[in-house]
Amino acid sequence: MTRTRLVHPVAWWAWAIGLAWCAMRTENILLLVAIIAVTGFVVNARRARAAWGNAYRLLLLFAAVSIVFTVVLQVILGTRVPGHVLFTLPRWDLPSWTAGLSVGGPVTGEAVLNSFTAGLRLAALMACFGAGNSLAHPGRLLKLVPAALYELGVAVVVALTLIPQLTESIGRVRNAQRLRGRSIAGFAGLRSLLVPVLSEALERAIAVAASMDSRGYGRRAAVPAGLRRTINALLLLGLCAALTGSYFVIDPGGDHAAGVLTLVAGTALAVGAGLAAGRQVRRTVFRKDPWGAPEWLIVCALLVAVGCYLIGNPNPDPSGVLQWPSLPVVPFLGTVIAAVPGLPTHLSPEADSAPVALGARA
Amino acid sequence: MIELDGVTVHYPDRKRPVLRDVDLTVDEGELCLVIGSTGSGKSTLLGAVNGLVPHFTGGTLGGRVLVDGRDTRTHPPRELADLVGVVGQDPRSTFVTDLVTDELAYTMESLALPVDVMRRRIEDVLDLLSLTELRDRSLASLSGGQAQRVAIGAVLTAHPKVLVLDEPTSALDPAAAEEVLAVLQRLVHDNGLTVLLAEHRLERVLQYADTVIRLPGDGTAVKGDPATIIADSPVFPSVVGLGRLAGWQPVPLSVRDARRSSARLRSDLPPQPSPRHSERPGTVVAQTRSLTVRYQRLVALDAVNLSFRGGEITALMGRNGAGKSTLLSALTGLVKPAVGTVLVGGSDPRSLSPRRLIRAVGLVPQQPADLLYADSVAAECRAADSESDVAPGTCARLFTEITGQPAADGHPRDLSEGQRVGLALAVVLTAAPALLLLDEPTRGLDYPAKARLVTVLRELAATGHGIVLATHDVELAAELADRTVVIADGAVLADGPTREVVVHSPVFAPQVAKVLSPLPYLTVADVARTLGRAG
Numbered sequence: 001m002t003r004t005r006l007v008h009p010v011a012w013w014a015w016a017i018g019l020a021w022c023a024m025r026t027e028n029i030l031l032l033v034a035i036i037a038v039t040g041f042v043v044n045a046r047r048a049r050a051a052w053g054n055a056y057r058l059l060l061l062f063a064a065v066s067i068v069f070t071v072v073l074q075v076i077l078g079t080r081v082p083g084h085v086l087f088t089l090p091r092w093d094l095p096s097w098t099a100g101l102s103v104g105g106p107v108t109g110e111a112v113l114n115s116f117t118a119g120l121r122l123a124a125l126m127a128c129f130g131a132g133n134s135l136a137h138p139g140r141l142l143k144l145v146p147a148a149l150y151e152l153g154v155a156v157v158v159a160l161t162l163i164p165q166l167t168e169s170i171g172r173v174r175n176a177q178r179l180r181g182r183s184i185a186g187f188a189g190l191r192s193l194l195v196p197v198l199s200e201a202l203e204r205a206i207a208v209a210a211s212m213d214s215r216g217y218g219r220r221a222a223v224p225a226g227l228r229r230t231i232n233a234l235l236l237l238g239l240c241a242a243l244t245g246s247y248f249v250i251d252p253g254g255d256h257a258a259g260v261l262t263l264v265a266g267t268a269l270a271v272g273a274g275l276a277a278g279r280q281v282r283r284t285v286f287r288k289d290p291w292g293a294p295e296w297l298i299v300c301a302l303l304v305a306v307g308c309y310l311i312g313n314p315n316p317d318p319s320g321v322l323q324w325p326s327l328p329v330v331p332f333l334g335t336v337i338a339a340v341p342g343l344p345t346h347l348s349p350e351a352d353s354a355p356v357a358l359g360a361r362a
Numbered sequence: 363m364i365e366l367d368g369v370t371v372h373y374p375d376r377k378r379p380v381l382r383d384v385d386l387t388v389d390e391g392e393l394c395l396v397i398g399s400t401g402s403g404k405s406t407l408l409g410a411v412n413g414l415v416p417h418f419t420g421g422t423l424g425g426r427v428l429v430d431g432r433d434t435r436t437h438p439p440r441e442l443a444d445l446v447g448v449v450g451q452d453p454r455s456t457f458v459t460d461l462v463t464d465e466l467a468y469t470m471e472s473l474a475l476p477v478d479v480m481r482r483r484i485e486d487v488l489d490l491l492s493l494t495e496l497r498d499r500s501l502a503s504l505s506g507g508q509a510q511r512v513a514i515g516a517v518l519t520a521h522p523k524v525l526v527l528d529e530p531t532s533a534l535d536p537a538a539a540e541e542v543l544a545v546l547q548r549l550v551h552d553n554g555l556t557v558l559l560a561e562h563r564l565e566r567v568l569q570y571a572d573t574v575i576r577l578p579g580d581g582t583a584v585k586g587d588p589a590t591i592i593a594d595s596p597v598f599p600s601v602v603g604l605g606r607l608a609g610w611q612p613v614p615l616s617v618r619d620a621r622r623s624s625a626r627l628r629s630d631l632p633p634q635p636s637p638r639h640s641e642r643p644g645t646v647v648a649q650t651r652s653l654t655v656r657y658q659r660l661v662a663l664d665a666v667n668l669s670f671r672g673g674e675i676t677a678l679m680g681r682n683g684a685g686k687s688t689l690l691s692a693l694t695g696l697v698k699p700a701v702g703t704v705l706v707g708g709s710d711p712r713s714l715s716p717r718r719l720i721r722a723v724g725l726v727p728q729q730p731a732d733l734l735y736a737d738s739v740a741a742e743c744r745a746a747d748s749e750s751d752v753a754p755g756t757c758a759r760l761f762t763e764i765t766g767q768p769a770a771d772g773h774p775r776d777l778s779e780g781q782r783v784g785l786a787l788a789v790v791l792t793a794a795p796a797l798l799l800l801d802e803p804t805r806g807l808d809y810p811a812k813a814r815l816v817t818v819l820r821e822l823a824a825t826g827h828g829i830v831l832a833t834h835d836v837e838l839a840a841e842l843a844d845r846t847v848v849i850a851d852g853a854v855l856a857d858g859p860t861r862e863v864v865v866h867s868p869v870f871a872p873q874v875a876k877v878l879s880p881l882p883y884l885t886v887a888d889v890a891r892t893l894g895r896a897g
Contacts, residue, residue: 006460137460175696176732180789181720181749192735199775200731204455210418211456215517216443216472286467286480 007046009136011295015042016132018302019338022331023124026314029325032120034335036063039131042342047134054167059130063123067116074115077103083110084322109322165204169197235273241266294341301340308334363524363556364388364411368425370581371406371415380406382581383425388558388573390523393550395567395588396560397597398577399808400778404560407577408526411558412446413439430523444473446524447517451806452533453509457501462493462512465501469520480519487515491545506682507538514545524556525549531566532805535681535834536869539566546570562808565599565837565873568592569616588615597809600837601873603886607893620877627889631881635888643844644672647796647828648693648723652702655688655852662688664852665702670797670828675819677843677860678832679870685852686832687728690799693830694725707796720750724795728802730786731774738771739785743792750793760788764818780811787818798822800831804838816842840864840872840884860884 016039023035043056075089089104173196177189212218241262248259312330317323366386372379380403388394396404409415413434416423427434430445439448447469450456459465466487470480488494491511496504504512510530517525527546531539547570549555561567568574574591576584584591589612592598598606601620605613608627614620648670655663663685670676678686691697692704695711704711707722714722727733736742743757750756758769765784774785783803790798800819804812819842823829833839839846839860846863848856848870856863864870865882875884883889 172727172729173732175691176725176727177735178696178716179694179720179725179727180733180746181716181793195735195737196732200729207450207452207455208458210414210439211448211450212458213418214412214414214439214443214446214448215458215469216440216520217458219440219443219472219474284471284474284477284480286471286477286484287464 006289007136007298008289008291008295010289011291011298012135013132015298015302015338015341016128016135018306019131020125020128022305022309022314022335022338023121023128025309026328026331027117027121028314028317028328028331029117029120030327031314031331031335032117032124034332035124035338036127038335038339038342039127041339043131043134045342055133056127056130058167058170059126059133063126063130066122066126067119070115070119070122071112074111075107081108081111081114083108085109086112113322162201162205165201166197169200173197173200231273231276235270238266238268238270238273242270298341301338305334305338308337363390363392363430364558365428366410366425367428369410369427370424371403371410371421372424373419373421379581380421381410381583384581384583386575386583386585388556390556391550391554392572393546393557393559393570394573394575394585395564395571396558396575396577397564397591397595399579399597399810400780400806402577402579403581403583404577405528407575407583408448408528408558408560410434411524411526412442412448413437414448440472443469443522444520445522446526447514447520447522449510449513449517449525449527449530451529453513454501456513457509460500460502462496462499462501462504465512465516466519469517473520483519483521487519490518490548491515492541505538507534507541510534510538510542511545514542518549522555524558527557527559529561529806530559532562533802533834536566536836537681539563539834543567543570562806563835564597565601568599568602569618589613599873600886601877604874604877604889607886607890617873617876620873624877628878628881631878631883631889631892633881635881635883635892638888638891643674644826644828646670647672648704648706650689650692650702650704653689653692653699653704654701655685655692655697656700661852663692666849666852666854668847668854668857670830672796672826672828673823674845675823675829675843676831677839677846678830678849679834679836679839679846680849680855682834684849686849687801688852689849690725690801690830690832693797693799694723695719717751720790720793721795723797723799724790724793725799726783726786726790726801726803728805730782733786733789734774734782737773739769739774739777740771742774742785742789743769746789746792752792752794757788757792760791761785764788764814766814778811779806780808780814783807783811783815787815791822795827797828797830800829800833802833803831804833804835812838836864836870836872837885839870840875841887846870 019035019039023032026032039056040060047054047056085106086109088106091105092103094103170193173193176196177192243266245259245261245263245266248255249263251259309331312328312334314328314331316326316328364387366384369381369384369386370379371381384407396407398404406415406419409419410423410427411429411434413427415421417434417438423435429442432442432445434442457465458468463484466484467480470483475483488497491514493508493511493515496508496512501509501512510533514525514527514530525546530542530546534542543566546557546559550557550572559567559571568588571588573585574588576591576595578584592602592615593613601617602613602615604620605623608624610620610623614623646669650666650668653663653666654661666685666689668689678689680686688697692699693706693711695704695706695714698712706714709722711719711723734742736745739761740758743761744754746757747754761767761769761784764787765781767781774782777785787800787803803815807815816838819829819831831838831843843860845858846856846860847854848863848867861882861884864872865875865884866879871879872884874886874889875882878889883892
């Protein structure tokens with residue numbers, strides 16, 4: 001038996017984020033569906049056999065809801081796109097300060113198609129996020145957070161472990177509620193599910209934070225408080241700049257050059273501040289996650305996919321026209337190649353031989 | 363090693379301080395047991411030792427806590443991590459990593475130990491706690507006892523001088539609890555570790571304690587040697603109860619002590635205890651026929667044939683993961699049998715509508731909070747009334763009967779563990795199900811809450827309800843159950859009257875049975891009743 005080895009979490013998260021970037025680049029329905037299919041395939045093949053490995057399914061549910069929600073919202077109060085009218089709703093103009101929003105009116109096929117594409121794109125992003133969650137426990141990314149940023153580190157862990165933990169407790173609470181003879185549908189059902197699940201999530205979050213604290217997370221050498229505050233402020237500034245910059249990079253109408261500049265400068269500032277902060281903390285790493293063949297395979301597959309999206313045009317059709325979408329061949333091939341990490345190999349690092357029975361505790 | 367000097371802890375949302383003017387000293391190499399009912403401040407006392415109280419929990423701390431000379435006022439928990447190791451009640455909720463070895467290394471990473479030292483210490487701890495074969499396993503795949511041992515190992519690698527444990531065995535089956543306690547005792551004896559331990563299940567830990575701290579509930583604390591403290595404690599294990607009944611001096615604390623004093627009692631007792639008053643079992647309320655349940659590759663239940671009657675209390679025992687919870691889930695229709703049938707009240711529970719299902723079978727889950735969602739106890743009761751189509755006030759009346767408290771406007775989360783079980787039980791009983799299932803109902807319950815639960819369950823059985831409880835609590839099973847079913851690896855290992863099944867089992871026999879073996883007495887009440895009749 002080979003020793004259990006987990007794939008480096010950065011490899012899986014880079015893969016998930018790279019696919020998400022691809023999804024942001026395209027409005028082509030076929031490509032978006034292909035991306036979701038690829039995440040599903042890889043997750044199914046390589047997800048961790050633990051309760052949190054089910055996070056993907058939960059995010060898919062959210063994704064479906066988001067598609068329905070965007071389409072319904074567009075039908076009820078979207079901007080009126082001219083085109084083929086499907087049906088007309090009774091119209092009600094809102095006051096002028098809403099800048100010409102109206103409720104109802106003619107609903108065109110183009111408008112529905114537009115909002116469906118937007119919803120599908122959001123769904124693809126969620127699928128990528130869910131894939132990251134299912135493939136590598138987000139808690140493992142914590143090792144990369146500079147430990148000097150104690151509060152931030154705890155917040156990140158608690159936030160990242162939320163989704164995996166939610167998936168675990170939702171199933172259990174739903175079973176218990178069903179036994180109470182309560183219907184699980186509808187608003188009341190949602191409430192009776194969410195209240196216990198969320199309060200448990202909160203308690204668990206506090207327990208994890210307490211455990212990290214009492215096991216010495218964030219011990220630091222004596223650093224003057226003033227210096228620490230300056231470093232934290234610089235880091236925050238850097239992160240904000242990076243965030244703003246990445247927004248401009250993604251936004252098609254934004255100033256691309258300025259965006260890249262802000263992104264680079266912000267990242268540099270954040271990394272610099274993080275390194276400075278890291279030097280205050282004495283901390284060692286027992287087992288560095290190795291970076292070997294499986295990780296390179298994942299990253300190469302991703303790079304090919306990203307390259308295909310850069311070379312080929314992922315949006316061959318004019319947007320907002322009712323027609324069967326044509327398939328952009330090069331980006332599609334790239335998407336398919338991104339599924340390679342899901343193929344069975346002799347390197348099967350996630351195989352944890354011990355059976356894990358969900359719901360069979362105690 | 364641990365010094366509490368005039369310690370007062372006050373939380374802003376409580377009227378009275380949880381701890382008031384507590385002066386205590388725990389010496390090096392002492393195994394000190396903390397006892398007291400729920401809400402008496404056990405967790406607060408334990409938390410104060412490593413600074414989680416008040417640095418993490420909030421509230422105000424008066425007085426001074428010194429651990430090996432370090433003041434918790436100036437040292438937050440993370441600065442005490444090399445000195446104090448803390449193991450919580452539910453180890454799974456405190457795991458930070460994925461793999462056993464990573465978890466063992468976590469504290470050392472924070473302490474910035476060199477990698478070769480970490481390697482060496484991890485090997486030592488793996489050997490010490492017999493975890494070697496688990497080293498590469500993922501934490502999610504561990505059983506309860508294994509998880510608890512890993513949690514202890516994860517703090518031991520830092521070589522702390524003090525180990526603080528909050529109910530380390532309450533979620534474990536008797537055998538796994540033995541493993542954990544044996545480890546603790548070895549640490550105290552061989553390595554001179556100081557251990558501070560809170561536990562409800564006194565019958566498991568009392569014999570290992572060097573000293574006992576009792577928290578009577580008014581904020582004070584009394585410390586002394588176990589025999590003195592337990593002599594006037596309202597909570598005591600059954601071996602002490604037996605000693606009091608027989609008038610042994612000093613009061614025995616372990617089965618061994620009691621066994622040595624009991625020669626005369628054993629010769630005085632008739633070979634059979636006078637039968638306890640029991641209801642004649644009624645009709646069959648639930649039945650399984652060659653029930654098999656699989657989770658992917660794992661066979662959770664294997665061809666199980668059981669039937670449960672009204673008026674009968676059945677204890678379901680077995681190791682963690684033996685299939686007890688799965689059997690309960692199958693009886694409620696939550697899991698689908700791969701082979702075989704489940705009949706509850708004559709029909710498959712999976713085919714029943716929710717309204718009919720709650721009349722046929724009710725389950726109090728392991729975490730009773732899963733059932734609750736309203737923001738006050740009263741609202742919870744009203745919801746239960748309307749869901750079960752019964753007269754308003756039914757559930758509130760049941761809650762008062764069970765817990766002795768009015769169904770007030772307090773939030774269910776603020777109830778004590780025992781009251782929360784009581785509320786879940788009241789909610790389930792509102793529909794008056796013919797079969798009542800309880801999954802580990804006494805986990806975290808103190809003795810008074812447990813005694814109340816026993817009374818309630820007895821009355822329910824007397825009115826014809828069938829009751830099945832999955833439990834690790836051998837004392838509870840001995841006291842309550844007419845019948846015991848032992849499950850191992852998904853198959854029924856033993857099934858029969860409790861007296862016959864448990865009395866000669868080294869794992870499932872209660873203390874009184876071990877003391878009086880081979881006489882088939884199970885509880886102090888058995889002995890008292892028989893002596894009363896004989897004399």
